[in-house]
Amino acid sequence: MNYSRFLTSLALSRKPSPIRELTKLLVSASPDLIFLAGGVPNPELFPFKSLSVSLDDGSEIQLNSNDIKSALQYTETRGYPNLVKHLKELQKYLHEPPSTTDWEIVVTNGSQDGLCKAMEMLVDHGDYVLLEEPCYAGTLSILHPYKPKWLPLSGDKDGLIPSSLKQALDNYKGKDTGSPIEKGPKILYLNPNGANPTGTSISTPRRYEIYKLAQKYDLLILEDDPYYFLQFGEEKSPSFLSLDTDGRVLRFDSFSKILSSGLRLGFVTGPKELVERINLHMQVSVLHASTLSQVLVSQLFDRWKIDGFLSHSSKVSTFYEKQRDHMAAAAEKHLKGLVEWHMPSGGMFLWMKCLHVEDTKAMIMERALPKDIILLPGQAFMTDPNKASPFMRAAFSLATPEKMDIGFAKLAELIREEIQLQRK
Structure with missing residues (x-):
């Protein structure tokens, strides 16, 4: 892979x-090093x-005086070394990146921090951007200032449709000027699993098709996978x-949905040459993700190992699956x-x-809150925020089954009132 064609002039500089x-020397130095470089x-x-942190199994993580000094001090930009070691082992265990290209990891302030820096590294003003629509609103907010030429792709219950991607790639030429x-x-x-906002996951056969298209048209895949x-x-x-x-995937992972959103920890995995550019950006912006958060998660991995982490993740997934079932039952009922x-x-x-409402924005943003319910209108997830959308997104993460039932009963009432307003 020649990455120079993908990188912006800002990233290259x-x-x-x-x-x-x-x-780096301070973190890994021998006790005999006399550090006079300053700034620390x-x-x-x-x-x-x-510091003592209680876990839900009744055990505790204890940071003694030496641990706390490390946890409250500067660390390497790429991440606290012991945590980076654990994350590399986790990625190898889960994904076994087959590329012959050297791959690397950098720990970020949540996965969105890494995604934001990756977009600055790869997107120039007016560049084409391929994504499935609807799309995570945070990604659209990152990209809007670049005024990209959107190439929105279609999906269904099995995620992004490969033929939609191929058609967009075949047809983009001459779109603006009549010449290539x-x-x-x-x-x-790509938001490949439990996508925000649709909840869809790309089927396995489609993943192979999409990757082959990325090879054919020489695309980098940004795999944003917090779910x-x-x-x-x-x-x-x-x-x-x-x-x-090939070394054409840059992957973004997050601990926000599994361990804690307040820890603000994510990590980017991908070709060393690209990850290093994100690392250089972090060196002059946030310096590094919170050392305290990294030390806590590092010690959690020391204790849990990969099997313990996956066991905890499975419990979290089971909870949300039950929440989904409760919300689906409330939707079926009301x-x-x-x-x-x-x-x-x-x-x-x-x-x-909504089957009988052309645009949900005013209904949700102006008339839902007085009924003590709030969702997000479909417009928030579209490349053109001014285009009417009949869609809306409900989250099943926080509400109890009882509140889901009450909320959807109120939503049904709101939709019926909206239908009557449109008929007047």
Whole structure:
């Protein structure tokens, strides 16, 4: 892979921070190193001397005086070394990246931080961007300032439709000027499992088709997969990273849905040359993700190992699967004939289409809150935010089954009132 065609001039111009490079020495140095490089506070002056965190199994993580000094100090930009070691083992166990290209990991402040930096690395003003529509609103917000030329793709209950991708790639030329565009599409953004907002997962056969198209048209795949561990059912679909023989997948993982959203920890896995560019960006922006969060998760992995982490993830997935079933039952009870939906295969969301309402925005943003319910209108997930949308997204992560039932009863009432308003 020649990555130069994918990188923006800004990404190519980034240079290592000398201070950040020296911090690596501080983290891994022998006790005899006399560190006079400066900029590092003396941990003896930190007011925090120990920390104890209780786990749900009754055990505790204890950070003693030496642990807490490390947890509250600067660390390497790519991540706290012991955590990086665990994450590499996890990715190898789950995905076994087959590419002969060297792959690397960088720990980020949540996966969206990594995604934001990746977009700056890969997208110039006016570039083409391939993505399935509807699309995660956070990704659209990242991309809007670049004023991209959107190439929205179609999906169904089995995720992105490969023929939609092929058609978009075949037809983009001459779209604006009637002649071939010199700089064609180069990135494909995917939310492959329990997608936000649709709840769909790309079927395994389609994943192979999509990867072959990425090879044929020389695309980078941005695999944004925060719901990987929230796939419902026994079998998990193969990740695009696990199919990546070329080194054309940049994968974004998150601990937010599994361990804690407040820890703000995610990690990017992919070709070393691309991950290093994200690392250079972090060196001059956030320096590194929270060391305290990284040390806590690192010690959790020390205790749990991979099997323990996967066992915990399975419990979380089972909870959300039951929540999904409760919401689907409430929808069947109250919304049948008013909306249509498909059963989410993972994630946290039920994506619904109002059958008799052309645009849900005013209904939700102006008239839902007085009834003590709130959802998100479909417009929030579209490349054109001004286009009417009959869709809406409900989350089943927080509400109890009782509140889901009450909420959907109120939503049915709201939709009927909206239908009457439209008829006047």
